[in-house]
Amino acid sequence: GQTPVFPRILGHEAGGIVESVGEGVTELAPGDHVLPVFTGECKECDHCKSEESNMCDLLRINVDRGVMIGDGKSRFTIKGKPIFHFVGTSTFSEYTVIHVGCLAKINPEAPLDKVCIFSCGFSTGFGATVNVAKPKKGQTVAIFGLGAVGLAAMEGARLSGASRIIGVDLNPAKFEQAKKFGCTDFVNPKDHSKPVH
Numbered sequence: 001g002q003t004p005v006f007p008r009i010l011g012h013e014a015g016g017i018v019e020s021v022g023e024g025v026t027e028l029a030p031g032d033h034v035l036p037v038f039t040g041e042c043k044e045c046d047h048c049k050s051e052e053s054n055m056c057d058l059l060r061i062n063v064d065r066g067v068m069i070g071d072g073k074s075r076f077t078i079k080g081k082p083i084f085h086f087v088g089t090s091t092f093s094e095y096t097v098i099h100v101g102c103l104a105k106i107n108p109e110a111p112l113d114k115v116c117i118f119s120c121g122f123s124t125g126f127g128a129t130v131n132v133a134k135p136k137k138g139q140t141v142a143i144f145g146l147g148a149v150g151l152a153a154m155e156g157a158r159l160s161g162a163s164r165i166i167g168v169d170l171n172p173a174k175f176e177q178a179k180k181f182g183c184t185d186f187v188n189p190k191d192h193s194k195p196v197h
Contacts, residue, residue, distance in 0.1 A: 005066035008084035009076060011092030012038045013120040015112030018103075025100050033108045035119040038087040040102035059101045061087055069099060117148060125152025130160060137161030143183075146174040151181045158182030 018032045028034065040059030047053045047060075058069065066084025067074050075097035076083040076090070090096045106115060125148070133156075135141050141157040143150050146169040157165050158181060167175060167183040175186040187196055 003064040005064065005084045007078075008066055008086050009090035009093050009096070010086045012036070012087050012089045013116055014089070014091035015106070015110075015116040015119065016091075016096075017112075019095065021100070027100055028103060028105060033106050033110065033112065034103040035106055035115065036089040036091055036096070036098050037102050037104055037119055037123075038089050040088060040099060042101050056101070059088065059099060063087055068097070121148035122152040125149035125154075126156040129153045129156030133157075135160045135162045138163045140164040140166065142166040142168055144168045146171075146178045146183075151178060154178060154181040154183055 014036055016034055016036070018028050018030050018034055020030055021028055039054055039056065039061050041048045041054060041056050042058040043049075045057035047055045047057055063086070065088075066086070068085065069088075074082040074084050076085070076093075085097075088102045089098055104119075106118075129135065129141075129152075133141070135157050137160070139162050141162040141164070143154050143157065143165065146154075146167050150167070150169070154165055154167065162182070164184050165182050166185045166187060167178040168187045168189065169175075169178075170188060170190055172186070172188050175183065178186065189196075
């Protein structure tokens with residue numbers, strides 16, 4: 001961020017169980033299983049109502065904000081001094097406080113230690129491919145970086161019907177795993193002295 005705020009509790013990807021809800025919250029109840037989402041949805045603004053954007057006017061990602069939106073205060077303290085929030089989620093903690101618009105209720109049967117990747121890694125890559133890039137059947141797609149987000153983007157390209165999916169990464173060991181997600185070709189830029197496009 002441009003204005004680092006410290007000390008703060010970092011973390012943006014997790015799965016959890018609602019311990020309690022604030023006044024006026026009706027969408028969730030104690031015991032509900034949830035995934036935090038750092039790009040929340042107020043469900044009222046033009047972006048939330050759009051099929052093309054999820055950049056909510058109220059809850060869009062803001063790495064500089066370290067407080068709750070409602071009252072501009074932190075919910076974390078140590079020895080009476082505030083510890084600031086991180087992208088509205090602060091998931092590197094046993095307990096956190098999150099705006100209801102930044103929580104997605106999930107099936108309680110889903111194992112939290114597995115589905116936690118849906119709160120960012122998978123949904124970011126898959127969603128960027130399916131909802132933004134929107135590859136058409138038979139098209140060629142290149143994915144730069146074959147980590148969790150890249151592999152999720154690759155899965156989105158495969159399910160969209162891309163006929164050729166080119167994985168680009170500096171680590172050739174990632175190619176075998178990427179094949180399971182639909183990667184048909186692999187390019188390591190270190191293997192080339194001039195552009196390969």
